[in-house]
Amino acid sequence: MTIKRLFFVVFAGLLALAPCFARNYDADIIVVGSGLGGHAATYSALENGATVIWVEKNPVLGGSTAIATGTFPAAGTTMQKERGIEDSNELFIQDLNRIGHNKADQNILRAFVEKATSVWEWFVKGGFQVDTKRGPFIDPVHSAYSVPRTYVPSPNKSSMYTDFLYAKMEPFKSKLTIRLNTKAESLVVEKGRVSGVLVVSDQGTEVLRAKAVILATGGYGSNRDMIKRYSPKYSEVMTVTLPFATGDGHRMAAAVGADLVNMDYICAYFGGMPKAPGQYAIGFGDLSSGAADGWKGEIWVNQRGERFINEDDGDEDPREMALNEQPDLENFIIFDQGMVDFNKRFPIGGFEKRLEENGYAVKKADTIEELCKAFGLPVAQVKREIAAVNGDHSAGKTDRFGKKPAIGFTKGPYYGILNRGTIFMTQGGIRTDIGMRVLDKNGRWIPGLYAAGEAQGTSQWGGLGMAGGTGNAPPLVFGMEAGKNAVNEAKLIK
Ligand SMILES: Cc1cc2nc3c(=O)[nH]c(=O)nc-3n(C[C@H](O)[C@H](O)[C@H](O)COP(=O)(O)OP(=O)(O)OC[C@H]3O[C@@H](n4cnc5c(N)ncnc54)[C@H](O)[C@@H]3O)c2cc1C
Known part of the structure; x- marks a missing residue:
């Protein structure tokens, strides 16, 4: 170990102990990551009255929306009804199970399907720019749904969602601190609760304290070591994921006892x-x-x-x-x-x-x-x-x-x-319940810790398959859910 590394480890250790001596919080909620999941979680936490520190290791917000397109599936929407398309949550669930080879967590899948419609309607009612000429349509990519239930923004870019959510944060900006170029290294645990994040930035190493932490750190498609370790059969798989998709959230969550699920799944x-x-x-x-x-x-x-x-x-x-x-x-x-x-x-x-x-x-x-x-x-x-x-x-x-x-x-x-x-995305991830609370290997909730988006692993809602739009919609739906539930928990903490 180099002197520099030794110094970092000792310093980080001392910082991690700091909450034992000082219980004041820097914010109610810390959100790590700023893709679809991070935007939805941050907006939702703010909208529910919390103060938020938003940590992003890149110099800009947005995560994978820098390259991804914007498909979003939902059943029983107003747009479907206007066009006489009959659809239901049960049919959507049936389709997702068919495409995912019945390997999804049925509770998470149902939670996604049941909330997707209201989240989509919320976007539309709020003035989100939808491509009404195209949607709802049957997306031919991967395996098609049985009815037209996929929508895209106009233009068809997933950054349309993050831009929309960011604009909606405007009234709450005084309660929001954005920390770009700031990498979360580890979670701080105090008396069995996750109560902060150790971060590294050009300001040095510091502990940020909060009553709850939401990991919206995305997948690990660009972490070759993780792919080889968890899915050796797929060690030659190529990736279009961006370089930041390194599974940091998976590592941080596992280090505090979180269960990682379906890490051997890869859908190429x-x-x-x-x-x-x-x-x-x-x-x-x-x-x-x-x-x-x-x-x-x-x-x-x-x-x-x-x-x-x-x-x-x-x-x-x-x-x-x-x-x-x-x-x-x-x-x-x-x-x-x-x-x-x-x-x-x-x-x-x-x-x-x-x-x-x-x-x-x-x-x-x-x-x-x-x-x-x-x-x-x-x-x-x-x-x-x-x-x-x-x-x-x-x-x-x-x-x-x-x-x-x-x-x-x-x-x-x-x-x-x-x-x-x-x-395009990774299937293994941090196990959560339907409230996005992170669970340990015994299925017990780790207090103060939430995960949303690809960090959860797309298999939790999508099984072993890729259904159109299920890379985008669940991070948005579950990010909203994580934000709301983390705030409810934070309200109970003195
Ligand atoms: C080329 C491409 C096309 C796609 N097209 C579609 C599509 O058409 N439809 C669809 O449904 N899905 C699509 N997807 C998948 C979809 O884009 C992803 O599932 C989704 O964007 C994941 O969102 P997220 O918020 O969970 O993660 P991300 O958008 O990956 O965001 C994670 C963020 O966390 C940050 N972060 C990570 N670790 C740390 C750390 N330690 N500290 C601080 N910040 C950290 C990252 O820098 C990043 O900004 C596509 C993906 C790709 C790559």
């Missing part, structure tokens, strides 16, 4: 195109989202050159789930010029440009042998798959995956796209 979406071996972090532009959706003819093979799914399945979920079982989560989309002519386009947007710019993942060759060699795929196996597809197409037969090929391989050149499973 197809579409990530690496530019080099070992590249994990990619941007939106490196995604071939909806790769080959609605496109006919291509085959998807794994590293062994074997097909593993009906490529034409309109439901993305079976393809996502199958990809999650392939070595290194990799699949290779193989097609030929005959298919490009047949479909009158390439299977992903900007294919020719990507061919020029990303020769590692996007390839073209005169022969199938050359294409396989370029990707390191076993030629004989790929040729067997192609022969089988051609045979099934000629005979009009349905193959072993339930696909009736619309076209076979007819002429070169041959093309290939390497796709690797990519995460």
Whole structure:
């Protein structure tokens, strides 16, 4: 241990003991993190009369809203009724269980569904800019809901929610202290209660004290060590999450005895195109989202050159789930010029440009042998798959995956796209009850501690799957809930 580190540890230890001697609080509530969950929690705590210190390690507020789009699902809304769309909480729950493979915490899932409608209506009534032309619609991404119940803001950016909430905080600004560039390192526990946060900023290391703390610290998609430790099977998964998604809240909560749930769950979406071996972090532009959706003819093979799914399945979920079982989560989309002519386009947007710019993942060759060699795929196996597809197409037969090929391989050149499973959010998280109170391994509440948003792990409401809008809506819904409940608890503390 270096002298500097030793000094930090001793100093931090002394600071953590400070509350034992001084019980005055710096605020009623501390909210850590400023994405959707942090904005909702901060607004809700302020609106319920509390003073709040809002801690964010980045230089700006917003978290993942810097890149995410804004889908929000809710059942039984005014917009649905106006359009004659029949929907109910029970149908929404049924859909979420289908998409999440029945692995959600049923209490949390129900709490989300039951509160989502009123939160959505609150936004709309407050003047939130909704894309009324689009919503409510059936979101085709991942696995579709059975009725149109997805809405998006106009423009379709999730920062629309945070901007809206931030503006709503205006009347309460005298009760709010925002600490940017301030990283929460650990939680302070006093007599069995969480009563503060040890933070580090350019002002040094300090303890901020509050009657309750809300962790809205997001996921851990950018923490490779955590992914490897908890989900070794997915150690090659790529990510579009931002660098701050390092699971700090998970670590801090676990250190005070919180239960972390479903940390072995990972749901990778197809579409990530690496530019080099070992590249994990990619941007939106490196995604071939909806790769080959609605496109006919291509085959998807794994590293062994074997097909593993009906490529034409309109439901993305079976393809996502199958990809999650392939070595290194990799699949290779193989097609030929005959298919490009047949479909009158390439299977992903900007294919020719990507061919020029990303020769590692996007390839073209005169022969199938050359294409396989370029990707390191076993030629004989790929040729067997192609022969089988051609045979099934000629005979009009349905193959072993339930696909009736619309076209076979007819002429070169041959093309290939390497796709690797990519995460947008993480499924494992801090276990809570329906009031967002953090629970320990025995299911007991840790007084003074709340969690909201991706820090809870999307599996708590979404199981092992990704239903449209369930990255955005639960942080908003549960952030509101955490803020309100933390204030109610704070009112009981002297
Ligand atoms: C590219 C992309 C597209 C997406 N598109 C959609 C979509 O269309 N629909 C959908 O439903 N979901 C989508 N998602 C998922 C959705 O964006 C997230 O689930 C959601 O934003 C999570 O919100 P959050 O508030 O829980 O966490 P975040 O927004 O990640 O916020 C966490 C915040 O906590 C801060 N923080 C972390 N640790 C500390 C610490 N120690 N101290 C202080 N601050 C800390 C971080 O800096 C960050 O600001 C997308 C995600 C990505 C990456």
